[in-house]
Amino acid sequence: MWDWDYAEFILPKLLEVIPAALAAALAGFMLASLLGLPIALARRSRSKWIALPVAAVTEFIRSTPLLIQLFVLVFVFPTSFGITLSPFVAGVVGLGIHYSTYMSEVYRSGIDSVPKGQWEASIALNFGKVRTWTRIVLPQSVPPTIPVMGNYLITMFKETPTLSAIMVVELLMTAKVVGSASFKYVEAFTLVGAIFFLLSYPSALLVRALERRLQRSERRTLLK
Amino acid sequence: MEWLSLDLLPPLLRGFKITLLLTLCSIAVALCCAFLAGLARISKYAWLRGVATAYVEVFRGTSLLVQLFWIYFALPMLLDIQFSALAAAVLALGLNYGAYGSEVVRSSILSVPRGQIEATIALNMTVYHRMRRVILPQAWSMMLPGFGNLQIELLKGTSLVYLITLTDLTYQGMMLRSYDLSRTAAIFAWLLILYFIAAYALTLFIRFAERRAAAGRG
Numbered sequence: 001m002w003d004w005d006y007a008e009f010i011l012p013k014l015l016e017v018i019p020a021a022l023a024a025a026l027a028g029f030m031l032a033s034l035l036g037l038p039i040a041l042a043r044r045s046r047s048k049w050i051a052l053p054v055a056a057v058t059e060f061i062r063s064t065p066l067l068i069q070l071f072v073l074v075f076v077f078p079t080s081f082g083i084t085l086s087p088f089v090a091g092v093v094g095l096g097i098h099y100s101t102y103m104s105e106v107y108r109s110g111i112d113s114v115p116k117g118q119w120e121a122s123i124a125l126n127f128g129k130v131r132t133w134t135r136i137v138l139p140q141s142v143p144p145t146i147p148v149m150g151n152y153l154i155t156m157f158k159e160t161p162t163l164s165a166i167m168v169v170e171l172l173m174t175a176k177v178v179g180s181a182s183f184k185y186v187e188a189f190t191l192v193g194a195i196f197f198l199l200s201y202p203s204a205l206l207v208r209a210l211e212r213r214l215q216r217s218e219r220r221t222l223l224k
Numbered sequence: 225m226e227w228l229s230l231d232l233l234p235p236l237l238r239g240f241k242i243t244l245l246l247t248l249c250s251i252a253v254a255l256c257c258a259f260l261a262g263l264a265r266i267s268k269y270a271w272l273r274g275v276a277t278a279y280v281e282v283f284r285g286t287s288l289l290v291q292l293f294w295i296y297f298a299l300p301m302l303l304d305i306q307f308s309a310l311a312a313a314v315l316a317l318g319l320n321y322g323a324y325g326s327e328v329v330r331s332s333i334l335s336v337p338r339g340q341i342e343a344t345i346a347l348n349m350t351v352y353h354r355m356r357r358v359i360l361p362q363a364w365s366m367m368l369p370g371f372g373n374l375q376i377e378l379l380k381g382t383s384l385v386y387l388i389t390l391t392d393l394t395y396q397g398m399m400l401r402s403y404d405l406s407r408t409a410a411i412f413a414w415l416l417i418l419y420f421i422a423a424y425a426l427t428l429f430i431r432f433a434e435r436r437a438a439a440g441r442g
Binding site: 001060062063064065066067068069071072076079080090158159160161162164165171172175176179185186189190192193196197200201204 | 240281282283284286287289290291293294297298301302376379380381382383384386387394397398401408409412415416419420423426427
């Protein structure tokens with residue numbers, strides 16, 4: 001059933017692709033973090049003309065599958081808009097845009113968690129809008145969201161197999177190609193699963209530890 | 225508008241039916257897994273907690289698509305049985321989102337105030353009665369928002385079954401596209417719209433369930 005020699009034989013081929021999968025997840029994560037903040041700010045905007053369209057578009061992106069969005073980037077963009085992206089770039093852009101809608105919610109919850117008194121204090125100190133945001137609100141709203149963001153980075157890493165549908169080289173497709181050469185799928189797919197687990201589970205434990213530490217320090221500041 | 229022409233709809237709706245069927249079956253399986261694993265994780269038996277924790281961590285720690293491929297391609301080889309693509313898809317989606325759902329179940333049950341449990345002990349209720357009449361009704365309304373989000377994620381996850389050749393909405397879209405590449409944009413626009421409609425329907429359904437669960441409670 002399980003052929004150890006064969007597993008050992010294909011393992012290096014799989015390990016070779018890990019950096020590409022990690023790079024796609026990291027690049028997508030950075031794009032999502034960058035896009036998430038302006039989306040969160042736009043949805044909070046007092047002008048309905050900004051807040052409503054942005055909310056509608058983000059809800060639409062959030063409730064439709066990443067796979068279809070990737071297909072749109074790869075198949076529709078070249079013909080309809082004349083933009084041709086390489087599979088890797090399309091994958092990163094797709095991941096980034098899809099998860100920026102999730103990330104905006106993370107930022108929003110962070111911003112909402114800043115106590116009202118902080119806003120009032122910055123008004124009392126005659127801070128301008130820019131200074132209020134950069135000096136008071138954002139420094140307090142970003143740190144509590146770090147564990148949540150860590151979780152999304154792990155989620156995005158686990159989402160990279162989806163990119164195989166648009167021919168990005170990643171673990172699952174490599175396993176399928178390797179497996180189809182000898183029709184031994186068991187070893188190939190099991191190894192991919194094990195690799196994903198071994199990379200994402202320790203990271204998840206790390207994020208949980210970070211979360212607990214953050215909660216403890218929050219409790220300490222409350223007691224002070 | 226010529227662009228979103230309606231003649232694309234009939235074949236897409238055939239796939240849409242499969243997508244909806246798959247979503248509903250998977251939600252049922254996921255709900256069962258979520259309750260079984262969620263309750264097992266707060267059981268007093270260590271072995272039961274261990275089994276449930278292993279299940280949850282393995283399914284949350286690997287990708288849905290990897291699980292789908294494993295169940296469809298590798299599991300039949302290991303056990304020497306045949307799976308239909310639909311059965312493999314329901315199993316993978318159900319087990320994957322069941323693992324996420326078990327966290328919702330567990331945390332909701334644990335957040336029922338301690339005094340409620342003490343009250344059931346004072347009233348001499350059996351363990352079954354305590355769960356059925358006191359804890360689950362209160363936990364249920366806390367679970368619904370979490371379940372709602374997971375439902376949408378599950379619906380989006382169904383698009384991946386196209387990769388194991390199930391004739392779902394995505395598959396039909398890709399087939400149509402292979403007949404006429406010039407209509408690619410219209411086909412994908414329809415796909416996005418249909419998925420959005422399904423997601424919105426699920427959202428409305430969960431809101432209805434939330435209202436019902438909140439009815440008669442302060």
